[in-house]
Amino acid sequence: MKIFFNSVLRLYPLGGRYRKAMALTLLPATVLCFQPAAAGTIKPIGAASTSTQPIPPATITGKVTDSKNLPLPGVNVQLKGTTTGTTTDINGNYRLTVPNATGTLVFSFIGFASQEVTFSESKTTINIQLLDEPKGLDEVVVVGYGTQRRGEVTSAVSTVKAKDFVKGSVNDAAQLIRGKVPGLSVVTTDGNPTATAQVNLRGIATLNASTSPLVIIDGVPGTLTTVAPEDIESVDVLKDGSAAAIYGTRGTNGVILITTRKAKGPSAPKMEFNTYFTTQRITKRLNFLNADEYRQYVAQKKPGATDYGSSTDWLPEVLQNPFSQVYNIDLKGSNENTNYVVNLNYRNLNGIMQRSNNKTIFPRIEVNHNMFDGKLKLNANINGYEQNFFGFDGGGFRGDVYRNAIYLNPTQPVKEADGSYSEHVDKTDYANPVSLLYNSDGIQQNTDLRTIGSVTFTPITDLDFKVLGSRDLLNNFSGYSETKQHYSTLHDGKNGYAARGAQRNEENLLEATINYKKNIGLHAFTGLAGYSWRETDFQSFYAQNYDFPTNDNSYNSLQSGRALSRGQGVENSYRSQNKLIGYFFRLNYAFNDKYLLMASIRREGSSKFGVNHKWGNFPAASVGWNVKKESFLVDNKTISSLKFRAGYGITGTEPASPYLSLDRINFNTNTYVNGQWIQAINPSSNANPDLRWERKKELNVGMDIGVLDNRITATVDYYNRTTSDLLFNYPVATPPYLYNNITANAASMENKGIEVGVNIAAVQGKDFTWNTQVNYSTNKNKILSLSDKSFQLASGYFDAGFLAEPIQTPTSRVQIGQPIGNFWGFKSVDIDDAGHWIVQGKDGNPKPIVQAQADDKQIIGNGLPKHYLAWNNSFSYKGFDLNITMRGAFGFQILNTPRIWYDAPVMMTRGNLLKTAYDNVYGKRPLADDQSVSYVSYYIENGDYWKIDNVTLGYNLAIKSRYIKSVRVYASGSNLKTFSKYKGIDPEVAILGLAPGVDDRNRYPATSTYTLGAFFTF
Structure with a gap:
């Protein structure tokens, strides 16, 4: 039967066998030929003889x-x-x-x-x-502008995957890898919900610039708080100069590469939801006198001891039982051409101090699309965060609240009979901490919007052209006010105080790269060439006023304060811009996967540098030898992998300010002319056209080994890094200079150390597994020079850190031939019969402290740990899993500033004392009541500690549900136990800056954190 038609054919077979019409839309003049087929089917002539009966599901x-x-x-x-x-x-x-x-x-x-x-x-x-993902030499790691197999890496690179992150509650990305990367020190100094971890890689390498590593998130610069910790898939750390040199002037302190969670392979839409709830408790209270104990000294008529008639435990008055909650929703899906990830993270973190609250929401949407058989790849990513600090001082932390809560007189009431907060403004630095909390108000709001897009074109196999552009816009608003009942009014006569500020920081980035891979026989080549352009625009405004008619307006009516009209308020605004342009090249070569070479160079120019040094070159080279591939080892059953590495690289550091090299004008001075003040215009600083980048040269030698089918793997690295042309503010002669100081490059320092990481799959049974990891690192720092031929520091040293009144003295000394972090003060050796300090003079003989001179001071300790050790364990038994993280620091001292102030009987005139204030000193007698507060070695303590940092117990529930695919519940505790002889609240103190190791008496209390959480997969 032949049927001719030009539009639509509808066939209605007889016999009721077809109950639905079949419509075919064909092109004009199309001919269809049908022949009888199996019952119930119609098929074209010439089709395969097999039945086209639809195959059932x-x-x-x-x-x-x-x-x-x-x-x-x-x-x-x-x-x-x-x-x-x-x-x-x-x-x-x-x-x-x-x-x-x-x-x-x-x-x-x-x-x-x-x-x-x-x-x-x-x-x-x-x-x-399923077999384990390739590990050891086959594991894929992220490096600068790309990825490599672990076996191809010739530099010092550490990788931590999500499954190995520190469990439980964390505030930022660094806390996820605490104790996981040898050489990377991650310290959490307190329990402040607005604080982030202090991070230091391979020691302090600068005097004035930042010591924090460069953070790159999915190829774009960011910070450790730019992305929610729950949205991170892996963290790679480029530790040595040969790995970091590809980032030029930003790579001196190392590079942390963060990869967010992605959709992988074709998959149906999948949703994951996880949440946890957290509470905290203070880890340790300093042992101050309670009201009854204090009254014993009142009865003894100790100087300054005063009984106000009440019994108050001040610290609980400002603490709370915090409850925090975190929610994270992750939706992802993909087909062969398109994948997407939608992530939403909400964090409501409350601190142990009242009115310390941090609310943050992190949204992220990422879409990837392939076109033209995968030759064109498009990526679009929108992410950021909105953060709100609420409470006193904008939800941050004012140290005077905690300081007053621990040392205020315990016989003083919180409030007077008339309901007002009790105050004694006749005492110095003495305020009711509850009043400080509730007679001040503040907020800080941060909004960060990051838009990222990239296009990758692959015209032929293994050749990629990629263009990436991003815009990061951060806006900050802050407001703060104090009422007329605040201490600032009662003591300083402010009569109400308020301030507002705003900042805007825009960073634009454009990068273009070409990546090519080619294998020729046993030779493998990978080449990278790129261009980078980054522009930063920062703006700020700040104003403060006081003497307000009412408390009602908080910080929302600055113009109503009268101080500004009298010239006593503050108004200022600022704007800065800078650009950074770089060209970079990298070549990787491998012969038979045995002999490896990497060479790179970045030529970079910055507007921050002087006119004579706008551009710099940052080369690097490294080699590797996969010994396991050699014929004499390839069949060895014990050694699974063995590779030796060596690398050398040069990196740099930018100046902090963009205009230090230029002549700047100052309008802030006035001149009295003809009976009136007129505004003067004059240069504000000395220009330095030779200002340039700090230059770090680093040698790294390492080894990677695996034995017993990689059941045991280890990495060992030795590094030696020298940083020259360090920036410092040098004294200069006037004339020829207008001012007596200038920022210049002249100093140098050295850091060298060893890092060891060992991973052991200790037990791999059918029901039970145990994996353990030990990381160790040591660092030795030394100042090589503080001068050059143009700029000199004649003394060969300068002092850093500062103790407030009544001591008012530096804590540390930076000196040629010595390491950063040396405590510099009087070495106490005894007390006399009257209870006054005896110190060691420069000649080694003892002398009364009242006779001591400045040159009697000496090195009395060092605040930087020489050794870091971490021991991480993970266990699993059927549906249970247990993770235990322990870590410690050794070979350092801590300056216990609370003991300086509150272990001295003379401080009874200002408030309360520690119970040990009247203990015998050096086994003789207590300090004299008139012995002034003194910075002596007696208050320098051994800081060695070992922490049970995190314990997490989880269980995978047996869920049989159409909608819920899996559920994991867990309980976690952080900072659970500290083993240390240190007498302060926590030996984990600051490790950054030029005066590390000082336990600030104003620090936010250290806390232990307890968490309950659950993961759901739908």
Whole structure:
């Protein structure tokens, strides 16, 4: 039968066998020829003789296990080329209905290699065993502007995956990898919910500039708080100069590369939800006198002891039982061409101090799309955060609240009979901490919007052209006010105080790279060339006023204060801009995967530098030898991998301010002329056209080894880094200079050390596993010079740090031939019969402290740890998992400033004392009541400590639900126990700056954190 038609054909077969019309839309003059076929079918002549009867849907079932035959929950099971998929349950079982009885399933799970398995009508039960993701030399790590196999890496690079992150409550990305990376010191000095960790890599390498590593998030510069910790997939740390030199003037302090969570491979939409709830307690209270103990000294008529008639425990008056909560929703999906991730993170963190609250929301949307058979790849990413600090001083922390809460007179009431807060303004530096809390108000609001896009074109295999652009816009608003009842009014006559500020920081980035790979026989080449342009625009405004008519307006009516009209307020604004342009090249070469070479160079120019030094070159080279590939070792059953590495690189550091090299004008002075003051215009500083980058040269030699099928792996690195042309503010002669100081490059210092990391798969049983990791690092720092031929520091030293009144003296000395962090003061050796200090003179003989001179001071300790040690353990037993993180620091001292002030009986005139204030000193007698507060070595203590830093116990619930694929619940504790002889609240003190190791008496209390949480996969 032949049918000719030009539009639509509708066939209505007889006999009722077809109950629905079949419509075919064909091109004009199309001819269809039909012939009888099997009952109920119509097929074209010439088609295959097999029946086209639709194949009914099929159900595929099975179980997924790991290499030890343990079930794997949460494995993604996907029908290849579609979005049809499911995940395994707690027992590793899955059930998937597919449209046809033939096809391919893709099994994928983080930490394991993906597998593809075909199925058919006769094969609908598929049990598979996933193998661990490639590790050791085959593991993929992120490096500058790309990735490499671990076996190809010739520099010092450490990687921490999400599964190995520190569990429980964390505030930023650095706390996720605390104790996980040898040589990277991550210190949490207090429990402030607005604070972030202090991070230092391989020692302090600068005098004036920042010591924090450069942070790159998905290829774009950011900070450790730019992204929510729950949204991070991995963190890679470029530790040595050969790895970091590709970042030029920003790489001296190392580079932290953060990769956010991505959608991988074709997968159906998948949602993950995790949440946790946290509370805190103070880890340790300083042992001050209570009211009854204080009254004993009143009865003894100790100078300054006064009984105000009440009994007050001040610290609980300003503390609270905080409750914090975090929620994270992650939605992702993908097909062969497009994938997306939508992440929303909400954090409501309350501190142990009242009115310290930090609310932050992190949204992120990322879409990737492939076109033209994968030749064109598009990426769009919008992320950022909105953060609000609420409370006194904008939710931050004012140290005077804690300081007054620990040393205020315990017989003083919180409030007087008339309801007002009790105050004694006749005492110096003495205020009611509850009044400080509730007679002040503040807010800080940060909004960060990051828009990122990239286009990658691959015209031929292994050749990529990529252009990346980003814009990071950070806006900050702050407001703060004090009422007419605040201490500032009662003591200083402010009569109400308020301030407002705003900042705007815009950073634009454009980078273009070309990446090419080529294998020729046993030779493998990878080449990278790129261009980078970055522009930063910073603006700020600040104003303060006081003497207000009312408290009602807080910080929202600055104009109503009268101080500004009298010339007593403050108004200022500022703007700065700078640009950084770089060209970079890198070549990687490997012969037979045995002999490895990496060479790179970055030529970079910055507007921050002087006119004579706008551009600099930052070369690097490293080599590697995969000894395991050699014929004499390739068949060795004990050694699984062995590689030696050596690298050398030069990196730089930018000046902090963009205009230090230029002539700047000052309008802030006035001149009295003809009976009136007129505004004067004059240069504000000495220009330095030779200002340039700090230059760090670093040699790194390392070894990576794995034994017993990589059950035991270890990494060892030795480094020696010298930083020259360090920036410092030098004294100069006037004339020829207008002012007596100038910022210049003249100093140099050295850091060298050893890092060791050992990973052991100690037990790998059917039901029980135990993996353990030990990390160790040591660093030795030394100032080589503080001068050059143009600028000299004649004394060979300068002092740093400062103790407030009544001491008013520096704490530390930076000196040629000595390390950063030396405490500089009088070495106490005894007390006399009257209770006054005896110190050691410069001649080694004892003398009364009242006779001591400045040149009797000496080095009395060092605040930087010489050794760091961490021991991380993870256990699993069936559905349970237990992670224990321990870490410590050794070989350093701490200046216990609370003891300086509150262990001295003379301070009874200002408030309360520690119970040890009247203990015998050097086994003789207590200090005299008139012995002034003194900075002596008696208050320098051994800071060595060992912490049980984190313990997390989790359990995977056996959930059988159509909608919930897996559930994990866990309980976690952080900073649980500290073993130390230190007498302060916590030996984990500041490690940054030129005066590290000082335990500030104003510090926010250290806390232990307890967390309950759950992960849901849908």
